[in-house]
Amino acid sequence: ELKVEQNPLFLSMQEGKNYTIYCNYSTTSDRLYWYRQDPGKSLESLFVLLSNGAVKQEGRLMASLDTKARLSTLHITAAVHDLSATYFCAVDKRGWGGSEKLVFGKGTKLTVNP
Amino acid sequence: SQTIHQWPATLVQPVGSPLSLECTVEGTSNPNLYWYRQAAGRGLQLLFYSVGIGQISSEVPQNLSASRPQDRQFILSSKKLLLSDSGFYLCAWSYGTGMGTDTQYFGPGTRLTVL
Numbered sequence: 001e002l003k004v005e006q007n008p009l010f011l012s013m014q015e016g017k018n019y020t021i022y023c024n025y026s027t028t029s030d031r032l033y034w035y036r037q038d039p040g041k042s043l044e045s046l047f048v049l050l051s052n053g054a055v056k057q058e059g060r061l062m063a064s065l066d067t068k069a070r071l072s073t074l075h076i077t078a079a080v081h082d083l084s085a086t087y088f089c090a091v092d093k094r095g096w097g098g099s100e101k102l103v104f105g106k107g108t109k110l111t112v113n114p
Numbered sequence: 115s116q117t118i119h120q121w122p123a124t125l126v127q128p129v130g131s132p133l134s135l136e137c138t139v140e141g142t143s144n145p146n147l148y149w150y151r152q153a154a155g156r157g158l159q160l161l162f163y164s165v166g167i168g169q170i171s172s173e174v175p176q177n178l179s180a181s182r183p184q185d186r187q188f189i190l191s192s193k194k195l196l197l198s199d200s201g202f203y204l205c206a207w208s209y210g211t212g213m214g215t216d217t218q219y220f221g222p223g224t225r226l227t228v229l
Contacts, residue, residue: 031216033218040225042220042221042222043204043206043220044220090158092216101160101163102160102218103160106157
């Protein structure tokens with residue numbers, strides 16, 4: 001059974017600081033996704049990582065994937081208040097008919113304080 | 115461009131009442147469709163997914179069911195709601211197999227409270 005673990009689950013940080021969120025998964029997969037969820041809202045796709053060593057960057061967020069270690073990281077650089085949200089990683093579990101079944105981590109609730 | 119709609123946005127229902135949530139996708143054909151539930155303060159649980167009309171796979175046995183009567187329409191139903199059915203229901207779509215990155219795109223969600 002595929003399990004996805006994120007840590008930390010809660011993160012409070014000051015503006016301007018750097019931090020990393022970790023996502024570990026238990027079985028082989030070659031696709032990993034990061035999503036953002038604002039309070040009371042739906043999920044917004046941030047990154048899709050498709051191969052070992054993949055790195056994607058958007059603004060102050062950078063995601064990477066190490067398929068050998070079964071680990072993805074989401075690095076936050078010089079945090080700003082607007083980044084406050086819950087961040088989910090999700091791992092592909094290829095399903096019936098070729099559909100994309102995702103197993104989600106529990107999410108990391110990030111609060112950026114001024 | 116593609117858009118995904120869900121309705122209603124909010125719903126308050128008594129225990130034992132029926133449920134029907136609807137999801138429609140515009141701007142693409144033959145998408146894969148998914149229903150998720152997010153309980154308060156928790157992660158997402160995949161409930162159902164569909165790769166085509168009338169093709170439904172259930173992930174979690176429960177009192178919910180799903181149907182796909184049209185290519186871009188996905189419906190979540192229950193005959194009798196339980197308190198534990200409360201949550202945030204999210205519909206998502208992705209391109210069919212072999213197309214795109216298979217990223218799932220989520221709708222705005224329906225917040226269901228069962229009293």
